[in-house]
Amino acid sequence: MGTFHHDKHELHGITVVVDTAGPSLYVGRCDDIDGQAVVLLDADVHEDGSGKGTKEDYLRRAAKVGVWKKLDRIAIPLDRVATLRRLADYNR
Amino acid sequence: MPYDPAMVRPMKEEVTRLGAKQLATAAEVDKFFAEKKGTAFLFINSVCGCAAGGARPALRIALANDHLPDRIGTVFAGQDVEATSRARAAFADYPPSSPSAALLKDGEVVFFLPRHEIEGRDPASIAHTIVQAFDEHCALAKKA
Numbered sequence: 001m002g003t004f005h006h007d008k009h010e011l012h013g014i015t016v017v018v019d020t021a022g023p024s025l026y027v028g029r030c031d032d033i034d035g036q037a038v039v040l041l042d043a044d045v046h047e048d049g050s051g052k053g054t055k056e057d058y059l060r061r062a063a064k065v066g067v068w069k070k071l072d073r074i075a076i077p078l079d080r081v082a083t084l085r086r087l088a089d090y091n092r
Numbered sequence: 093m094p095y096d097p098a099m100v101r102p103m104k105e106e107v108t109r110l111g112a113k114q115l116a117t118a119a120e121v122d123k124f125f126a127e128k129k130g131t132a133f134l135f136i137n138s139v140c141g142c143a144a145g146g147a148r149p150a151l152r153i154a155l156a157n158d159h160l161p162d163r164i165g166t167v168f169a170g171q172d173v174e175a176t177s178r179a180r181a182a183f184a185d186y187p188p189s190s191p192s193a194a195l196l197k198d199g200e201v202v203f204f205l206p207r208h209e210i211e212g213r214d215p216a217s218i219a220h221t222i223v224q225a226f227d228e229h230c231a232l233a234k235k236a
Contacts, residue, residue, distance in 0.1 A: 013142025015208035066187040066206040087208045 009033040015066070015087040016040070017059065020080045023048035025055045027067045027087055028074065037075040038084065044070050063090035095139055095171045104168055106148045107137055110155050112166040118178040121167065125182050128199035130162035131230045134179055138169045138190035143210045147191040150210075150218035159226045160233035161195060195225050202229050 011030040018026040018038055028043025044067035046058040066087075108114050112135060115121045125132065135151060138144045155164070167176045169190035176190075182201075183194045189207035196202065203225035210218055 013140060014211045063208075065185075065204060066189050066192075066208060068187045086212070088211065088213075091209070 011084075011086075017062075017083075017085050017087050017090070018076050018081055019055065019083045020076075021082045022080075023050075024080075025058065026074065026076060027059075027062050028069075028071070031073070033078075033084075035078075037077050038081055039073065039075045040071075041073050042069040042071075043074050044068055045074075059087075059090055063087055094173060097171070100139060100168055100171050103137060103139065103144065103148065104166070104171075107135060107151060107166045110152055110164075112151075112164040115165050115167050115175050115179065116172045118174045121165075121175050121178040121182075124163065124165045125179075125196075125199075127163065130198070132163040132165065132196045133161035133193065133226075134182070134196070135164070135166040135193045136169050136176060136179065136190045137166050139171075140191065142212075143207055144191040146213060146215050146218055147193075147210045149215035150222065151193075153215060153219035154222040154226065157223045157226050158232055159223075159230040161226065161230050193222065195229060197229050 009030065009032050012032060014030050015027065016030045018040065025046045025048070026040055026043055028040030031039040031041045046052065046055060048055050052058065104114055113124065115124055137148070167179045169176045180188050182196070183204060186204050186206065191210055192207050193205040194201055194203065205221060209221065
């Protein structure tokens, strides 16, 4: 029993990693993916080169415990998305 | 705004009927964590069907295990807001997510199951992860 949203993308409700070709990497709960953007809720963003480690360092920690929310909602244009994976996949 | 109590009641009961103590206030959470000795398992329940819909049945499977925590508590995120906030303070090094679960031994977190490790997994698989933690850290339960 619970709340389901059958009108959303199959990744709705799943915590995903959105990597970009640039320094930005996002982790958040996928709300939806439409023809224009990946919409994440309760998301964190890591910027490579910001002195907080590499994307790999960040993902290693995130995959273990999750992320601290910085953004309530963010829409990442699809043309910025290099890869999209479930966060849990980084533990397997 | 918290959820309608009538809506979340069945989801709470799905957990409390397994023997978990519903912690609805900060004071009840404080009392639950006041006892440091032994093992305490806290399940952060939620309304989300994408993840909690698998986590609650997983908990039912896991609580049939031979090794069990000494104390089992639950709070409901989005409903018992104060209690959930206080519970999360007990494992403040871990980013908040719901549903999620933590196992403490002698007051220290020894296992944490974040939401992203629950999402999209079947209950048996989630239960297996929880049972591994119970087997490693908890004593044999006294069967009635």
